[in-house]
Amino acid sequence: MDRSALTLEWQVLQNQFDSYEKCSLFIKLFNVGILTLALANEALGVSVVAIIFVIWLQDAIWKTYQSRIDGRLQLVEQGLAMDGEAFSTNESEPTTVIACQYNRAFAEQRPSLIGLIREYGCQACRPTVAFPHAVLVVLAVFCL
Template structure:
């Protein structure tokens, strides 16, 4: 069964899911651009304030993208709820299950801190901070 053969709600779910994944890809591109920009400010011997401002701007841009992504996640969980109510859910309620398993504020902060220590997350930011402090 391809996308065109799916019910409109299922096609909408797939489109929302694809969009959410694309926002995640763009967040990675923003991180890589921040890294490249940081390196370039050091190569051209620009003042540290430029590096900090550039990193802050990229951080803000990623926050904007993540806000858009969060709105799409809200839309997809609402759609999953509608499909579940109408007994038409043929797709796993991925986002609804994720929301249901999400902890409270302190648990979420602890989870974020734990995630921030993973090498794939820490890699772009920790070296940029260290370089900025010692350059």
Template sequence: MLTNQQEWLQLQQSYDQMEKHALWLRLLCLTLWLWLVQTESTVVLQAGLIGFCWLNEALWKAQQDRAGARLLALEAAMREGLEIACQWQSSWQAQRPGIAGLIGGYIKAGLKPTVAVSYLILTGASLYRYLF
């Protein structure tokens, strides 16, 4: 059975990996967007790519936010001398928001400046190329 510290270490590594994967997703989106621009694709196709990648990163970041909340819970438990390891899913299930709460979490994650800026820049560049 894992201890709080072991779960924290594993979860922290996972949290860091999620950040790397989000950066790779942005790089992939930029690369595909540049290809679409070079092939003079429609602005609708460019917007679709941007929206698809943005949505996927929002989902990814929402999961990362949940992992971050669990890391904080583990840290608090360790400070208080409580053992809560191996209870993440049951804890999540007990606090799981409804569909509106889940969608709100995804929107919130997607609108964070660290996520939104890249996609807003690509959107602006697509619109600029389309309009001018």
């Protein structure tokens, strides 16, 4: 295990993970702005509710990408903690973490189209993603 390469990978992935969190917050704020503008201009309709749902889904997709980074971060951290020793991530064989294998690992575990849609839906239902989108939908429907 190349500890310096894993350390560098961890730093890059952690910065990217934090960046995704900031962008998710901006997506949420943008959605709040959409509803606020629609209410202020008395332009609330089914199309605005649809836009709120689309932005909610976009946030879920964004958070799905972030969760993939989190999975790799967890693996890299485990590798750094074990300091070169093999460890087990499941019931099968011991694993040694090789640096800079983020895309390869994802490609090997990429879900099918249905699995990908399911993954987006699960992310959309997480409380940290659903808020404030669900509140905006309820408010928009209530104000129709």
